[in-house]
Amino acid sequence: MGVLMEVREVSKRFGGGVFGGRHVVGLDGVSFTVDEEHPSITTVVGESGSGKTTFARLMLGVTSPTSGEVLYRGTDIARLSKAQRKRFRRDVQVVFQDPYDVYNPFYKVDHVLKTTVARFGLARSGDASDELIEEALTAIGLRPESTLGRYPHQLSGGQRQRIMVARALLVRPALIVADEPVSMVDASMRASILRTLRRLKTDFGISVVYITHDLTTAYQVGDQMIVLYKGMVAEAGNVDSVVHDPKHPYTQLLLRSVPLPDPDAGWSGDTKPTRPRRAPGGESCAFVDRCGFAMDVCVERMPPLYRTEPHRTAACFRYEGAPVMARGELRDVLTARAEAEGG
Amino acid sequence: MARSAIAPVEMWPRQIIRATVHFVRYCRRNPALAVGLVILLFLAGLGLVGRLIVNVDDSAPASVTPNLAPSLTHPFGTDGQGRDLFAALVIGLPLTLQVGFVAGAIGLGVGAVVGFVSGYVGGVLDAIVRVAVDSLLTVPALLILVTIASSIKGFISVNVIALVIASLAWMGPARTIRAQVLTLRGRGYVDIARFSGVGTVGVICRELLPNLLGYLASSFVAAVSTAVLASVGLSALGLGPQNVPTVEMMLYWAIFYGALASGAWWWWVFPGGLVLLLFLGLYFVTSGLDEVANPRRRLGT
Amino acid sequence: GVASGAQDREDTLIVSVSDTINQLSDVGVVNPFLLGTYRTGWQFAFEPLFFYNPWWTAKVTGPAWLPGKDGVIPYLATGFRYNADYTEIEIDLRPGVSWSDGKPFTARDVAFTLEMLKASAPQLNFSFDMNLWIKRVDVVSELRARIFLNRPNPRFMMSYLLWRQDVGIPMVPEHIFKGKPATTFTNFDIDKGWPVVTGPWKLVNSTSEQKVWERRDDWWGAKTGFHRLPAPKRVVVLPLYSTDKLTQLLASNKLDATHNIPPANAKTALRKNPDLIVRARDQSKPWGWLDWWTNQLGFNCSRPPFDDPDIRMAINYALDREEIIRVGFDGDSTAALLPLPSYPSLRKFRDLARPTLESKGISTTAHLEKTNQIMESKGYRKDPKGLWAVNGKRFPIVIMCQPGFFESYLPIMVAQLRRAGFDAGYKALSTAGSMVDRGEIDAFMDGNQGAAVSDPYGELETLHGRYSAPAGKVATYPNRWKNPEYDHLVEEMGSLPPEDPRFVSAYEKAIANVVAEAPVIPLVDNYLIMPVSTKYWHGWPDESNPYCAPSLWHRTAGLVINSLEPAPRP
C-alpha cells in the first residue's frame, strides 16, 4: 500500500485542562493521508488562526493531538520505537513558519545545515558535505559564499526561510511539511523557491504539504488543496477545481479577495462581516456570521462535509443534496485524487 | 577556513597576537568589560606580586607592633592584633576571591544542572524542584552556617564558608536558568535540531547550552559577587573564616576592635577599599558580559 | 514625651548593662529565678541579706556608710552563724525593712523564698542546689530564720546568700509569690506595682530598648536612717551595645557606666572624654577590675592526644602569656598560671602553688625548648610546614569558644601555637557551649566556673573525676580529667572550711596535680575595664575603695548606685 503518513480525525484543543475553563479549538477532526508511492503537493490554506500551523505540528509529532491519531507507516507517532523514530525523522522533514525562531543564534547558519548532514550521514567527507550544502543553497537561490559563515541575525527573513528550505532539501525526505515557507520572501524570490518545490516532487518524488495563506502560490504549486476555517475543513479537493470553481462561500470570499496585479480586475463582492447570527450556545456553521448565503439551518446545525464531486468536498448546506461524508472519508477524497493522478 | 587541526608552531605567537589585538579591539567597544577585567587583574596581581615584596608571615597576629599608622615599613599600617595589614591583605585577597569563586562556581554549577534538568525534563520533577527552590529560599543563611559549622569538626575555613554560601546560592540560578530553558525549549531551533536527528543530550549540550553560555558567564560573575557579598555579611556577624585574614575578616576585626571610633582609619579603609574595588570590578565585568551574552550585540568576524 | 532621660539628665543615671546586644530580652520577666532572666538591671532593686567584697582589706570592707568585716557586708540581715558541724545556719534580719508595697520584710519571706526554691527543683535557678542542701527553713522569729542543711556545708552562705559578682539568691515577698505558679510567674506588672522589692526603685517602663526605674522615696532605708535616699532620681538601663557604640556613648557622656569594654576602646573613650575615669585615679594599669573569671584553655582530657598530660604541658610551654597581654589586652591584664583569680583573699593559696610552678618551669613567657623536647620525645617531628606531625600526620588543635570576648586574643594565642609547631586554629560558635559539654570538642576557651573569691575549693571541685564522662555524654564540667589522688584530696577539702590546716595541706597537694598535669591551662586574669563618667555623678568605686564589686550588671550594683553623689553643678 505504502501509506507514509496518515492523519486520522485529529483534533487539538488548547487551554482548558483538568479544572475545565475555556479552550481554543486549534483543529477539529481533520483527516489526511500521504502516500509514499504517489508523491503529491497538498496545499493547506486558510486565514490566520485557522489551524494551519497546528495541523503541521500535529503531523510532525511536535504537538500531540487531543483526539484522533497520527500514524507513520501505520504506527502512532507518539509510540514510535527508537529505530522507527530515526527513520521518521529522515522521511519527514519540516520548514517551520517563523524563520526568526528556528536558528540557534549562537551558531552561524552553517550549523543547522552541517548538523543535518552529519546526523543523517549524508556525506562521507567534509568536502562532500560542503558540496552538498552549497548545492542545496544554490537550488533555492542563495549564494553560498554570502550566506554561509554568517549569523542568522545577519540575514533577512527571506534568506532565513530559504535556508530552512535548503535544509529540508538536503535530507531528501519522502515528505516535507512546509509551513508558510515563503511568507517573507518577495515575489520574485518566492517564485523561484516554489519552482524548486515543484521540482522536488517531479524529480525526487518528494511529497510536500505546503501551508500558506497565499492562494495564488497555492494554486501555482499544489495538486490538491485543503481550505481550513476555524480549525475545520471548509473545502478540499483538486487545486484547479477548487480555485476555478469554489464551492464553499469562504473559499469564494478568499478567492475574491486576492489582489491581482491588474488595476482593472478590481475586488468584487462584499466583505463586510454581516451581523453575527449565531444561535446562542448552539452548534452552528463556523462561517455563518460572515456568510452571504447563510440560511436558518446554518445557524441551527453544523454542516457536514458533502462530497460534491468524487474528488471534491465542501462543508456547506448549499450542497445538502450531495452525499455526506463520514468525517474520516476526507482522506479518500484526497488519496483518490493522488492515486488517480499517479496511477 | 582551513580545516587543518593545529596551526604550525611558528604561527602561534602571531595567532596569540592576533587574538590579543582582537580582544583589545573588542574591549574598546565594551569598556565596562575592559575596566572590570583590569580591576580584577590588578587585585589578582596584588595577591601575587604582593607576596614578593612583603613578608607574608607578618600577616599572622602578633608579628609586628600593633596599631601603627601607615608608614614606609607598613604601607597599610598594622592592626590591633599585630598584623601587618598589607601582608594580611596580600594573603587575604586571594582567599576572598577563593570564597567568591568556589561558592560562585558550586552554586552556579548546581543551579545550572538543576535548572537545566528541571526546565527541560519538566513534569513532576520540575514541580518538585520549584517547590524545593521556593522553600529553600526562605531559609536564613545564618541558620545554615551555624548548622554546618557546628557539624564539621575542623575550623571554619574559607572552603566551609564557600560551601555554606554555595548551599544557598544555587536556588537563584536554578530558578532563572530554568526559566531560560523553558523559553528556549519551545524554540524552533530545538525542534529543528530534533528533526535533524539530534538526541536529548545533544539538544541540551549543543543547542541550549551554548545559548546560555554568555548568560552563564555573566551569572557566574554575578554569583561570585553575590558570594563575596554573602561572605562579607557572614563575616560581619562574626562567622567568617576565622583563622585567615580574608579581606572581609579584616573588616570584621576592625569593627570588633572599634577601629571606627578609635580613629585607626587604615584598619578599615584599606580592606574596605579593596572590597569596594573587587565589587566594582565584578560589577563592570558583569555588565560587560551582559553585552557579550546578548548574541545580537556579539559581532562575528 | 521627648526623651525623658535627656530631659532631666542630671538626675538620671544611664547605664548600659545586659547580656543581650541591642535589645533587652527579658522585658516582661522580673522573677530572678526564671530561665529567661538575664542580667539586665533588676538586681539593684532587690537587696541581699549580705554582700561579700573579695577586695576587702584590713582598712576597707565596703562603702564608707556601710560597716562590714572581713569582706562580709550585712544588708537586709545583720549577721549569721553556723553551728559547729556546719549543718545549721541562723540568720538575723535588720529591723525596719519593708517591701515596696509597705509590707514588712521578715524571716517568713526568707523561709518562703528558700522553701519555694527547694519545692520547685530543678526548674528555678538555684532550686536544684537548695533542694540538695536544705532540709528545711524555720522562722524562729520575725527577724530570725534558721536553715537546716542536709549535709555539712561550711560554704553555704558564701555560695548562695552572700552577694558577690553574679552570685547570690535574692529574697522575694511571700505575699506576692505565694500561690503563684513558681515556674512561670513573671513578677511583672507595672500597673500593680510589681515587682515588689525592698530596694529604693520602682519599675516604670520596660521595653526591649530600655528599662526605667524611678526612685522610690518611701524606701525603708531612708526612713530608718540606714542610708540617705540614692542620689539619682531615675535609673535607665539600656541593652548592651557593640563596643564601638558603647565607646562613642561614653565619649559623649550619653552613658554614665557600661559593660566592660576592650582596652583599645577604653583608650579611645578616655582620650575623647576627660570626664571619664577608670579604676585608678592616675589611670595606671590595669584599668580594669579583677574578675573571678580567670581565662583558661581547657581540654577534653578523655580524648587522645589531649589525654596525655605531656602533650598538654607541651602546649602550655608554647604559650606566651606576656605577649597575649601586651598585644591582645593592650597591656591591661595579668598573667594567670593557676585557675585562681588574683584576689587578695586568695593570695595565700596562690603562694602555696608557687614551688610546683617553679619546679615545672612554668612562667608567664613561652618555653619553646621544653615544648620541642616533649614533642620530640613523643615521636613528633616538624613537617615541611613547620608543624608537629608523626608519620606525616598532624594533630589539629581546634579551639572552640563562644563568639565575642575570646576572639580579642585568641588569634594571638593561635599564632603562638602555630609558631611552636601546633596545627592550631579556633572556632567561635554560639553553640560552642553545648558542644563542649557533650565532649565533642578537644580544646576550648573558657573562664573558670568555680567562682572562687575566698576559697579555692569551688574551683578545684570542677576538675573532680566524677564529672568525667565518655564523649557524647553530657558532663557538668567539661574537662573530663581523671586523677584518683586528686579526687580524694578535693573530697577532703569539701568538708573543711578554708581556714582549716588540713584543708590547706590537701589543697597544696591537689594544686600540684593540676599544675603538673595541666587539665586546664590558665592564661590571664579577667579584668573588667569600665570607664565611668563623672559628668553627672561622682563617688564611683575606685582603687582605694572598690565597695564590693564595681560592675553595674553584678548583683552588687546597688551598693554603687546608693553611694553615688551628684556632680557639683555649675
Added chain:
Amino acid sequence: MRELRAYYDTPAGTAKAVDGVTLTVDPGERFGLVGESGSGKSTIAMAAMRLLRPPARIEGGQVWVGDVDMMGASEDEVRRLRLAKVALVAQGSINALNPVARVRAQLLDGARDHGVRFNRREADSFVADLLEQVGLHAEVANSFPHQLSGGMKQRVCIAIAVCLRPEVIIADEPTSALDVVVQRQVMESLRAVQASLGAAVLLIGHDIGLMAQVVHRLGVMYAGRLVEVCGIREACREPLHPYTRLLVGSVPNLTTKEDFGGIPGLPPSLVIDQPGCPFRERCPEAMERCATEAPVLRTVRPGRQVACHLY
C-alpha cells in the same frame, strides 16, 4: 520629498538605505512604493516623519509637507506637524499600539496633545466616529490591543492616523501580515477614509497585486533608489525598468499555471559603494555602460520616470 538621503551607521560601514530619493504625492492621490525587502521603503517613511533614530541618520534632503520642510523645522514644530499634517501607519502596526492602554485612550491622547479639548461626551463621539470610519464597532474603544485581531489593530492604527484629518498619510505595509480577506477590508477602510479627507497617501508595500487595487501611481525602489515612477496601469501593463518588469512578471496569478520567473541573484550591499547601476548584476539587459555609470531617474515619457540606461 527632495533628494532624501538616510544612512545607517553599521559596524561594517555606512549603509545607504535611502540614497537620494525625490518624489511628490499630490493631495487626494494614492502613491504606492514597492521594492524588494530591504530596499529602503520603511526608511523613507520614517525619514519623512523625522523619526529615524540612531544608528540611522538623515544625511540630506528635504521633506515638504505643504509649505513646511520637516527637516528644517524645530523639534517642537515637527511634533505638532506629526499626526496633524502627516500621519503614519507604520510597518508592523500589530505592535504599534501601547499594550497596556485601552484603544480609547490611544485614540484620544494624540488629539489632546495637539491642543484639542474634549469633554467626556465629545470624546466619546470623537472615538466612535473614528472607529466607525474604519469599520469598527464603537465598543472596540474599550478593548486592550491584545484583545483585537490583527486586522482590527490595523484599522485602529488607521483611525489614529486620520483622527486629525492630516494632509498626508504614510502607510507602511499596513497589511503584509494579514490574510487576503482582512487585507482587503483594511485597504478598503483606508481608501474610504482617504477619499473622505482628500489626503495624499503614500502606501508602502511589496505586493504589486495589492498596489494594483489601491494606488494611482507607483514608485519602484531598488537598493535605496527609485528606479521607476509611473501610473499603476502602465506599471502593470508595460513596465519599463528591467527590475520592474521582472518583478511584475514574477507575480503569480490564479488563472493559469505557469513557470514563474523570479529574479536570479541577490540585491547588492548597501554598504559598499559601487559605481554603476545597482541592478546590473541581475539585469538581463545589462550593458557595459551600466557597470560604470549610475543611471539617474529621468522622465522618459509623460508621467513616467525611469532610471535605466536603456531609455
Added chain:
Amino acid sequence: MSVAYILRRIGQFLIVVWVASTVNFFLPRLGPGDPVRNRLLNAQVTGGVQSEGVSEIVQAYNRQFGLDKPLVEQYLIYLWNLVHFDFGFSIASYPTRASTLIFAAIPWTLGLLLVATLVAFFIGTLLGSLAAWPRSPQWVRHLSVPVMGLSAVPYYLIGLALIYLLAVLVPVFPSSGGYSLGATPSFTLGFAVDVLSHSFMPAAAIVASSVGFWALSMRGMMITTVGEEFVNLADAKGLKANRVFVRYALRNALLPQVTHLALSIGHIVSGSIIVEVVFGYPGVGVLLFNAITGEDYFVIYGVVFIVVLAIALSTLIVDLLYPLLDPRIAYGRT
C-alpha cells in the same frame, strides 16, 4: 480569571509554606541543639548562677518545652502550632512567648526596611528610566553611572562609611539604635523625629546600595521598551514628550519592576539581619540573629515562619495581581 487557577495557585502557596516550614523545623535540629543547656551555660558563664544540677534542669525544661519527645511528634506539634499561629515559649526568655518578642520587633523592621525599600525603588526606577530615555538631559545619564556603580557596594561597607562620617567624624546622626537612649516611645512629634533620625543612616545605607539595582533593571527594561514599535509610533502621533515617557515607555517598563518590588518586600524580614546587626536596630533581624546563635528554636520557628509567609504571600500576590496590572497576561497561560 479562573477560580481553578486561583485555587491551584493557593494550593501551591500552601505546599511551599508547608515544605519551607518543614525544612526550617529540621534545620536547627541538625546542629548540636541543646538550647536549654546552652542558655544555662550562658547564664553560668556570665552569672555563675548554677553550680549543680544543670542536667536535671535541662531535663525538666526539655520536658516543659516538649523537646524530649520524639522528633516526629515534635514536628507534628510544631505544624499544629503553626496553624494556630502559636510558636510557643521563647527558650531564652522563658516564660516570654516567642510571638510577644516577634510582634514587638516587627514594626521596627517594617518601618525601616519598607520605607527604605520603597524610597530606593522610586529613586532607582526614576533614575533608571531617565538613564534609558534618549531625550533626558546629559547630566542625568552621567549621574546614573555612579549610582549604578554604588549597587555593587555591599551596604555593610556603605553603612560603615556612613557611621564613620556622620556619627564619628561629624556626629549628626546617632550611630545605632531605634531611638534615643532613655526616650519613651510615644506618638509625639519629638519621638517621631527621634526615630526618624535614628533610622536615617541604616535607611541611607540600604537606599544607597539598592538604588543602583533598581536603576539598573529599570534601565534594561526601559531600553527594550523604548525600542518597541509603539513608543516610536507614539512619537509619530506627535505626542508630547512627557506623555510618551510616562504613558508609553514608563508604564510598560514598570511592570516587571513592580513584580520585583513585591518580591523584595517579601524578602524584607529575611534580608534585614545584617543591617540591623550593623546598626543595632531593634528589629526582627536582630531577634533572629540572637535566636539562631542562642538556639532559641521557638523564636527561630516564629520568625522564619513569618519570613516564609511573607515571601510566599508576596509571590502569590504577584501572581494573582500581575494579570490585573498587565492586561496582556491571562491567568493560567504560563
